[in-house]
Amino acid sequence: MNINLTMIGQAIAFFIFVVFCMKYVWPPIIAALQERQKKIADGLAASDRAARDLELAQEKSAQELRKAKQEAAALIEQANKRANQIVDASKDDARIEGQKLVEQAKAEIEQQRIQARDALRAEIAAIAIAGAEKILESSVDADKHSAMLDKLAAEL
């Protein structure tokens, strides 16, 4: 066991190795490690954020859906109401129109009845005159008896 210069040599080598390690080995590796650590942390944070965003979006979409449904329901209700209104209105219209038609028809019928009666009356008068002529074997002077005939006709 000789203690000799080897000790100094080893110390010098030690010093050089440590300095080399400190300058050229440690920093890049540690930097890479830290960078990766940061990347992973960022990635995790991003995924967290994305999950939260997704949740928010889902909530929002559910909300929108609900709102849309509500709107649609309101629209349908409105439409129904409107349709009912229209149906009611048209029913009323139809009823009025129908009444009007009926009244018109009635009026027409009345008119025709009156006309027919008038015509009938005239004809009856004529027939009565003809009958009376036959009975009397003489002609009835239409001009002479027209007043009487009119009176008769009015009685019919």
Added chain:
Amino acid sequence: MAGTASDYIRHHLQNLTYGELPADYQRTDGTVLNESTWTIARSAEEASDMGFWAVHLDSLGWSIFVGALFLFLFRMAAKRATSDTPGGLQNFVEVMVEFVDQSVRETFHGRNKVIAPLALTIFCWVFLMNLMDLVPVDFLPQLFHLAGLEYMKVVPTTDVNVTLGMSLSVFALIIYYSLKVKGVGGFLGELTMHPFSSDNLILKILLVPVNFLLEGVSLLAKPISLALRLFGNLYAGELLFILIALLPFWAQWALSVPWAIFHILVITLQAFIFMMLTIVYLSMAHEDNH
């Protein structure tokens, strides 16, 4: 594998030493040197006669080799480091870096850019040096013997010079940061005012030498224990491998395999302990709570 068992063991525990032999020195083969010469020792006596100004080529060579291997691998990974999907090498390197970073974070709470890379270097380097222990004991020495080198001790951490060189560097850092963080006065105060303290000024002054002795010993014990723990564990492990290698070749596996498996644990643990203690010592140097 020539000679007796003790020769074999001694041969295996001898470093390849390069140093200066003085003039008129009689070498192992009997030749006498005319003038002082720088040369490779051919025997254990020659190596110890070279004194302090000699270098263990094998320890230093292997330690620098595995250290450079570590830095080469990690540098390659660092250059290609990406924050996207990492490749196999980067994965491995990141695991090591994370592990060391975590250890440092748990123990050291100050801000210091040196400690984490220092700990990484210590852990990987010591581990790789220890790992050389798992290379069969005769494999590399035999190869180098063929290449003409007499001695080759391939596990740098079984050389107390190597472990001392590292632990004394750590010690220098302890002193440096103690002085930097606490200042000269603070550091001296820590050495002299603790653990015994008094409100009485005279008693306080009287206690200074006692405190200084205690704290000084505990301070000096740090690098020594750091170096000797690693050295002792690896030396013992290497010695056991060498002893196992003395068995007949067909019986060696029965002992060397279990020991090698157990040794995987030891070398990792020792590298970890060296790293952890370095971090602890340096964090103590940063703490200013006295």
